[in-house]
Amino acid sequence: MSLCKLREKDLPLILSWRNAPEVRKSMHSDQKISAQEHKTWFSNLKHSLSSYWYIYKNQEKIPVGVVYFTDYQPEKKRSSWGFYTAPNSPKGTGTNLGLNAINQAFDQLGLETLNAEVLSTNLRSLYLHKKLGFIIQSNNSGTQENNLISVIHLTLSKSNWFVTKEKISSIIK
Secondary structure, three states: OEEEEOOHHHHHHHHHHHOOHHHHOOOOOOOOOOHHHHHHHHHHHOOOOOOEEEEEEOOOOOEEEEEEEEEEEOOOOEEEEEEEEOOOOOOOHHHHHHHHHHHHHHHHOOOOEEEEEEEOOOHHHHHHHHHOOOEEEEEEEEEEOOEEEEEEEEEEEHHHHHHHHHHHHHHHO
């Protein structure tokens, strides 16, 4: 299982995932994204020093998810993260993706704190974040398709991660 830096050749695949109804409903913006919008986004992303995007590949080296770190602040040793898995990805993909991504955040990016936002309607993601050791910090409102929704803010410290990581790793082996 590995994280590979997002490349232009990955764009059609992740656009198809991102535009899938089951993925869109869990995003802040649930609108379909055009191929041109996607290319423009990637072009801007290539020059960003505060965002890192990866394709997550399973043990068979098949792409099954996307992981991203945004608002990367190396001087403050913190970032936000997000992810989505391919529609119909096998059970356990989110946990394995989370293990790899959070290791990347703390080991490679040198973070001390990782933040997340989850829509209150996305119970699977909220459960996964709690399983990974994230702690709820606050709730506030956001909008999706012009509807007011609740957004849950979570955080994970490096010290909490190492405790949680050992527990999860022993369960999934």
